[in-house]
Amino acid sequence: MKPEFFIPFIVSNSIAVVLLILACWRPIITRWSFVAIFVWAAFVNGITSLAHPEVYRDYAPLALIAIYREFIRGFFWNHVAWFVFPIAVAQLAIAVLLTRNGIWMRLGTFGMCTFLLAIAPLGVGSAFPFSLIAIAAAVVMMRNIERASRPMIQPVDGSPDRPLLDDKDTTRKSGKPGVI
Numbered sequence: 037m038k039p040e041f042f043i044p045f046i047v048s049n050s051i052a053v054v055l056l057i058l059a060c061w062r063p064i065i066t067r068w069s070f071v072a073i074f075v076w077a078a079f080v081n082g083i084t085s086l087a088h089p090e091v092y093r094d095y096a097p098l099a100l101i102a103i104y105r106e107f108i109r110g111f112f113w114n115h116v117a118w119f120v121f122p123i124a125v126a127q128l129a130i131a132v133l134l135t136r137n138g139i140w141m142r143l144g145t146f147g148m149c150t151f152l153l154a155i156a157p158l159g160v161g162s163a164f165p166f167s168l169i170a171i172a173a174a175v176v177m178m179r180n181i182e183r184a185s186r187p188m189i190q191p192v193d194g195s196p197d198r199p200l201l202d203d204k205d206t207t208r209k210s211g212k213p214g215v216i
Contacts, residue, residue, distance in 0.1 A: 037160055038160075041160050044163060045160060045163050048163035048166045049163060049165065049166050049169065051166075052165075052166045052169035052170045052173065053169060055069055055070070055169075055170060055173040055177075056169055056170075056172055056173040056176065058173075059172075059173045059174075059176035059177040059180060060176060060180070063176070063177040063178075063180035063181045063184070064181065066173060066176075066177040067134055067141075067177055067181060070131075070134055070148065070170075070173075070174065070177070071131045071134045071135055072131075074127045074128070074130050074131035074134070074148065075127075075128065075131045077124070077127045078124045078125070078127035078128035078131065079124075081120055081121075081123060081124035081127065082121055082124035082125070082128075084120070085116055085117045085119075085120035085121045085123075085124060086117055086121065089116035089117050089120070090116070092108070092112075092116045092120055093108065093109075093113060093116070094161075095108055095158055095161040096108035096109050098158060098159045098160050098161035099157055099158055099159055099161065100157045100158070100159040100164070101157045104157050104158065123151075126147065126151065127151070129144075129147070130144050130147045130148050130151065131144075132144070133147065134148070137185070141178065141181065142178065145174050145175070145177070145178045148170075148171075148174050149171045149174055149175070152167035152168075152170050152171050152174075153167065153171065155167055156168060
């Protein structure tokens with residue numbers, strides 16, 4: 037790994053680990069962190085792809101698989117903005133979808149995971165394994181947000197929402213005072 041990649045690599049992967057931990061206990065913070073990351077990425081990629089497209093050519097030697105290197109050195113080489121600007125638009129769309137609930141959040145999470153999986157073969161150029169850790173964080177985040185948003189099941193008989201006591205307490209076994 038080149039020295040200039042070391043600090044961004046450590047920072048990126050540390051952020052991914054923190055997002056994974058947060059996804060377990062604070063999925064809403066994780067969600068808004070992903071929104072911020074994807075808005076920032078959309079802005080940076082959109083501007084850079086138009087103003088300095090040659091920057092993206094530097095990813096070719098960093099790619100882990102030959103097909104990525106060949107693609108970057110091939111058609112992509114002279115048409116960077118054609119590819120990267122639409123990716124920036126997609127990143128912004130992912131960020132917007134992540135702000136919504138239900139199917140929209142799931143669609144945003146799917147788009148985010150697809151994007152992160154697609155950049156993983158860029159190796160250190162995408163701070164690999166950042167994308168795999170971030171995918172895990174996204175899946176945990178989505179499941180925890182969906183779990184928290186499900187309505188609690190209320191007892192059919194209208195009794196208060198409290199657990200029934202064990203067999204030793206016969207005064208409240210049914211959940212209603214005075215009924216055994």
